[in-house]
Amino acid sequence: MHPERLVRAAINNLLASGAGLIALAPIYLLLTNAFKTKLDADAMSPALPGSLQWDNFTTVIDQGRLVPAFLNSALYAFGSTILGVLLAALAAYVLARHRSRLHRVIYGLLIIGIALPTNYVTLIKVMQVTGLIDTQIGMIVLYAAMQIPFDVFLMYAFVGRLPRELDEAAFIDGCSPIRTFFSIILPLLTPVLLTCGVLNILNVWSDFINPLYFLNSSDNWPMTLSVYNFFSQGTNFSSGSNWALVSADVVLSILPVVVIYLAAQRWILGGWSAGAVKG
Amino acid sequence: MNKRAYPTWFAGGALILFGVFVLLPSVLGLGFAFTDWNSYSTDVNWVGLDNFAAIFDPSSNYFSAIQNTVLFTVATIALKTVLGLALAVLLTSGVRRLSYLYRALIYLPAVLPMVAVGIVFKSILNPDDGMLNLALRFVGLGGLAQQWLTDITLALWSVIGVDTWKGAGYIMVILIAGLLVIPRDFYEAASLDGASSWQAFRYITLPLLRPVLAVTTVLNLLYGLRVFDIVYVLTNGGPGYATSTVYTTVFDSFSLGQYGIGTALSSVFVVVGLLLSFVVLRALSRSEET
16 A cells, blocks of 8 residues: 555544544443442542452442332333334324325424424423323323424335335225224334334433423432432432442443444434435 | 325324423413413413513523523534534545444444433543543643633533533434445546545535535534533533523523423523424425435
């Protein structure tokens, strides 16, 4: 290779690995400090732990009440995703297939939701009146409602690319609309259902502001809220903050997201090429 | 046959959930914004434009929250776009080997919950024994060590920095998807004509990437205006009100029971959001046509 190109390639690789390291550094800090003793973790230094303190994890699972929090996060993420994706698919199907004036208005209305900021003060009122505040079912319904606009937007474009003859033939053969949808359309929507599903699961799992407003009882808290609570209690320990335990707690809380991310990478990136680039 | 084959009630479930939990609060908010609704009394009285006068009083905390939110939004849009674009170009044309590993690493912060990110950076930015100041002192730049989160002029920029660390990879991934659909022939033709790599970037990459850049800008914009988690965890709006944003201020006024003013501030926001949603629609439909 040309020496000048070699130098340029070296610089490029240096830049890329530098960026990779900067992205990784905080995660590395969390991981190493999660295994340290309280004293060693005091300054959150990048040094490797002297001996591995596996007890940290059992301690935080117990003190940070991570198991119920994990189950709550999973319930909210998967429950709201199944409900929201199903309702959005039903809507996107008829709105994209039959573009009457009414359907176009409904579509436009739903899409506005993508950009509409939530008014939490009045939403609290709505949650109170419907009896959903501080309940698990309330969080599921709320998260389902919040994802619908974006889901409908992605699915609408996808339905538009499916051949119409499929459902028309089914209709002529006397298939009911419901059966046509569930046995013909829904299976074909699988890629976009997965994209919407994965994005929503990640969003709900990371969400902090909604539980903060709507969940008082710690029994209903998802992981984000219980981790934050553990952290703010931790910094007020009479003996000073225990960063080893806080790190262990944070590591366990991000583990599910990282696993979902690694397992579902394809669908996330697929969503971007479908949603952002092709429209 | 259309009517019977594609019944409108299929959209009913989505429409009801959307109507009750997304649309209704916004509409109710517009009404309550003109009242003194609060947690101390059961009466709700009409107060006209009082809440809005308080919000747009340049000396009020509400106004500084709006200013901070705008600064945060503009700065993060600029930083994430420039960094994301630079990384996207680097990883699609500069680096061949390991490109996928770099992409996965740089995107990773984007999937982490903001609360977790905030907690780690709270330690990294600690002025005494935080990693950042230690590293600066270690390389002999101790003079640059700062009170990152408690200095009034610096705190907002620290929050912006952390947010950029988390969000740049996300923008990069979208831009990479956009770069990959630009035909290679364009660059080959340009280099045959003697165009420099800067010229190729300026006259081929940038114009063809415009629809995708519009999308990332809108995404960054919508995110920036709603920023809450990272501020809440890192500074909770402080020192003083130096880093308070619209959403942290709404949360504060909600905690204090001042629902009227909270909902007024939210409503200003909803109107801005509606205007922006129009921009979103335009940007997205334009990218669909190309």
